[in-house]
Amino acid sequence: MAGKLASPVFYDVFERLMKDDDGHVRALAALGISRTGDLRAVEQIKKLLSDEYEDVQEATVAALSNLFSSANPPECGKVGISSDELIKMIGDRNPVLRKNTVLLLGEIGAVKAVPAIGFALKDDNIKVRHAVVKSLSMIRTDESIKYLTLALTDENADIRVSAALSLGFIKRQGVSDSLVLLLTDPDDAVRTAAVKALGELDDKTTVHQLVDLLSDHSGFVVTIAIESLSRIGGETARNALVRMLSSHDKEIRRTAIKSLAPFNDIENIILPYLNDPDWAARMAAVEVLGARVSAAGAVPAGRQGSVRVELEKLLDKEEDPVVRKAVEECLDA
Amino acid sequence: MLEREEIIPLSEDVFRLLRDLIKDYCGMYFDDNSKYILEKRLSKRVKSHHLNDFRNYYRLLLYDKRRDEELSFIVDVLTVNETYFFREMNQLKALSEEILPELKNTNRESKKIRIWSAGCSTGEEPYTIAMMVLEQVFF
Numbered sequence: 001m002a003g004k005l006a007s008p009v010f011y012d013v014f015e016r017l018m019k020d021d022d023g024h025v026r027a028l029a030a031l032g033i034s035r036t037g038d039l040r041a042v043e044q045i046k047k048l049l050s051d052e053y054e055d056v057q058e059a060t061v062a063a064l065s066n067l068f069s070s071a072n073p074p075e076c077g078k079v080g081i082s083s084d085e086l087i088k089m090i091g092d093r094n095p096v097l098r099k100n101t102v103l104l105l106g107e108i109g110a111v112k113a114v115p116a117i118g119f120a121l122k123d124d125n126i127k128v129r130h131a132v133v134k135s136l137s138m139i140r141t142d143e144s145i146k147y148l149t150l151a152l153t154d155e156n157a158d159i160r161v162s163a164a165l166s167l168g169f170i171k172r173q174g175v176s177d178s179l180v181l182l183l184t185d186p187d188d189a190v191r192t193a194a195v196k197a198l199g200e201l202d203d204k205t206t207v208h209q210l211v212d213l214l215s216d217h218s219g220f221v222v223t224i225a226i227e228s229l230s231r232i233g234g235e236t237a238r239n240a241l242v243r244m245l246s247s248h249d250k251e252i253r254r255t256a257i258k259s260l261a262p263f264n265d266i267e268n269i270i271l272p273y274l275n276d277p278d279w280a281a282r283m284a285a286v287e288v289l290g291a292r293v294s295a296a297g298a299v300p301a302g303r304q305g306s307v308r309v310e311l312e313k314l315l316d317k318e319e320d321p322v323v324r325k326a327v328e329e330c331l332d333a
Numbered sequence: 334m335l336e337r338e339e340i341i342p343l344s345e346d347v348f349r350l351l352r353d354l355i356k357d358y359c360g361m362y363f364d365d366n367s368k369y370i371l372e373k374r375l376s377k378r379v380k381s382h383h384l385n386d387f388r389n390y391y392r393l394l395l396y397d398k399r400r401d402e403e404l405s406f407i408v409d410v411l412t413v414n415e416t417y418f419f420r421e422m423n424q425l426k427a428l429s430e431e432i433l434p435e436l437k438n439t440n441r442e443s444k445k446i447r448i449w450s451a452g453c454s455t456g457e458e459p460y461t462i463a464m465m466v467l468e469q470v471f472f
């Protein structure tokens with residue numbers, strides 16, 4: 001069922017079918033009525049929350065979620081379903097229902113439900129715990145952040161990854177210490193997520209820990225650490241990034257070239273990479289230097305001129321069509 | 334919960350990197366006009382790894398310990414798994430209106446033709462061809 005079925009005719013039909021003897025029909029009707037976007041449906045759908053069949057209960061939660069996500073937040077508040085009814089369902093024996101309920105509470109921003117949602121971090125089912133992380137990251141109160149931080153210690157690496165990324169996305173200060181602890185996590189994906197989150201938080205106190213990660217055995221961790229240091233900036237970060245330019249790993253070198261874009265006085269450091277044997281590294285150098293040629297006042301006129309000369313030299317010998325096109329665009333700009 | 338399919342944009346340079354990586358792994362090559370195929374079919378994979386862009390997906394394929402598993406998975410995803418009756422009507426029209434009449438002329442003596450439907454999956458395409466040949470009553 002795609003999109004809204006806005007006609008009142010649909011509403012009436014679905015409302016009738018929600019009382020059908022067949023549970024499957026009731027479930028589909030609940031989903032259908034939620035697609036009308038008509039908030040009168042809340043009361044009708046709520047009646048099915050305690051339906052005798054689990055499939056119908058599950059569809060009901062999904063229907064409420066559909067309805068709330070299609071309505072304006074103030075409207076949700078006006079007709080808001082009692083979170084008490086939903087909180088009870090977090091303890092249901094059906095894990096699908098628990099997962100969907102937790103998600104729905106997050107989507108409607110049920111602040112009151114945060115302790116119950118947080119408690120579900122102890123749920124045996126990983127999908128429920130995943131939903132908890134997602135839900136808490138939607139609510140974003142101090143208390144929900146506290147539980148998200150707790151999720152960083154989950155036994156499952158995937159949950160730790162989700163929690164770290166969520167904390168980075170929310171950008172709430174005060175969680176850096178917990179994320180720094182993950183930088184020694186045995187799982188590469190967890191370290192990568194923690195490094196990314198620390199970059200999002202832009203916390204200068206973590207620069208040294210991120211620099212240490214530049215020698216991580218995982219190239220993925222290293223490239224994300226480079227990008228995080230580029231975002232945070234500062235002299236220590238800049239020097240560390242310049243060192244990474246000499247990496248023999250192509251992707252690390254490309255990332256290091258791009259990461260220097262926000263810094264001043266890097267033209268002479270980047271220029272040699274216009275001759276890098278790797279086309280993507282040359283492309284990265286063209287992008288960084290080209291932005292300086294085309295942006296008036298980005299660098300002093302004399303230096304801008306010498307960068308332009310080097311780009312023109314590259315154009316004379318460049319065989320890769322994509323790099324050529326990028327150089328031409330820079331010079332034309 | 335019903336989730337909408339989200340297509341993550343694939344930049345030209347990352348497309349080339351990804352394409353070269355896939356070619357090195359299995360020999361499958363995507364030309365410049367096929368960027369949308371990778372974009373459309375791999376967006377879900379990007380999301381499933383909690384990644385927000387293709388650059389990081391490329392890095393995962395380069396560095397992750399599960400890279401071989403992921404690469405073999407994407408070969409499956411990228412292989413055309415379509416088979417149905419009367420697929421590619423323009424080609425079939427050419428077969429019916431141009432090729433079969435010509436074959437009729439050249440094979441007038443033997444009254445035989447041999448057709449190879451390469452990689453015919455569950456058979457919908459060869460059956461389609463057989464039906465078109467039968468419709469050409471002159472065989």
